[in-house]
Amino acid sequence: MILNERQYKISNKAVRDFVLALDKLLSEDTSSPKIKIQVQALKADIKKLKNEISEYEFIRSGKLEELEFSSLQELPTALIRARVARKLTQKALAEAIGLKEQQIQRYESSNYSTASFARIQQIAKALNISVKEKVVLNISI
Amino acid sequence: MDEVFIEELDPVLMNYTEKGKRKIKEKYKGDIRPAEFATKETGKTYLYFFQHDREGKEKGVVKLTPFKGDKK
Numbered sequence: 001m002i003l004n005e006r007q008y009k010i011s012n013k014a015v016r017d018f019v020l021a022l023d024k025l026l027s028e029d030t031s032s033p034k035i036k037i038q039v040q041a042l043k044a045d046i047k048k049l050k051n052e053i054s055e056y057e058f059i060r061s062g063k064l065e066e067l068e069f070s071s072l073q074e075l076p077t078a079l080i081r082a083r084v085a086r087k088l089t090q091k092a093l094a095e096a097i098g099l100k101e102q103q104i105q106r107y108e109s110s111n112y113s114t115a116s117f118a119r120i121q122q123i124a125k126a127l128n129i130s131v132k133e134k135v136v137l138n139i140s141i
Numbered sequence: 142m143d144e145v146f147i148e149e150l151d152p153v154l155m156n157y158t159e160k161g162k163r164k165i166k167e168k169y170k171g172d173i174r175p176a177e178f179a180t181k182e183t184g185k186t187y188l189y190f191f192q193h194d195r196e197g198k199e200k201g202v203v204k205l206t207p208f209k210g211d212k213k
Contacts, residue, residue: 007195014190021186033147037175041157042186045174048159105196 002056003080003108004090011049011056018046059084075131076112079120082127096126173205 002008022042028035058064064085067078083093090108091101107115107123115123124131147155153168155161157175165173172191176184191202 006197010195010197017186017189037155037157041174044158044162
């Protein structure tokens with residue numbers, strides 16, 4: 001998942017480099033199994049990067065009103081997407097709650113695994129989001 | 142890497158679709174890509190890609206050079 005403009009630019013550059021490498025490969029003997037698997041690997045990586053780029057562009061466009069998530073594990077991703085949708089940089093979010101930019105970078109790159117519950121509430125407040133998820137008591141534990 | 146005998150590689154290493162990469166990661170505990178089999182271009186591209194994190198900072202990678210060892 002792309003977290004900021006810097007990563008967005010780097011991902012775009014990677015796509016350009018991969019496409020160039022792919023073009024070069026396709027001009028060689030594509031019937032060779034060695035070429036075939038390289039082509040396959042490059043195509044899959046290009047596709048994955050392009051998906052991440054489109055997702056980031058869509059979230060950043062501000063067209064998103066709601067972020068759905070079906071488990072607590074997905075909450076960190078929703079927080080990151082909400083920040084991008086709010087057009088807040090990691091630095092801006094950090095400043096809004098009196099932290100250093102690096103702290104938000106660490107939280108986001110580790111999917112908020114080291115953040116306390118109080119911190120997560122503080123971030124949700126700074127992003128002005130509300131969470132309406134139901135807690136379901138499953139039949140067995 | 143002309144000396145690589147591709148037909149002797151583990152078949153798991155022959156599929157680089159998303160599904161194939163998941164299997165590789167499961168078995169070898171890391172990301173693996175085919176590089177420099179025939180052209181230097183893919184190798185260079187992947188080397189640069191893996192030697193930098195998403196922030197563009199340099200990071201270390203391990204290069205594996207497969208060879209036919211003596212069977213004992």
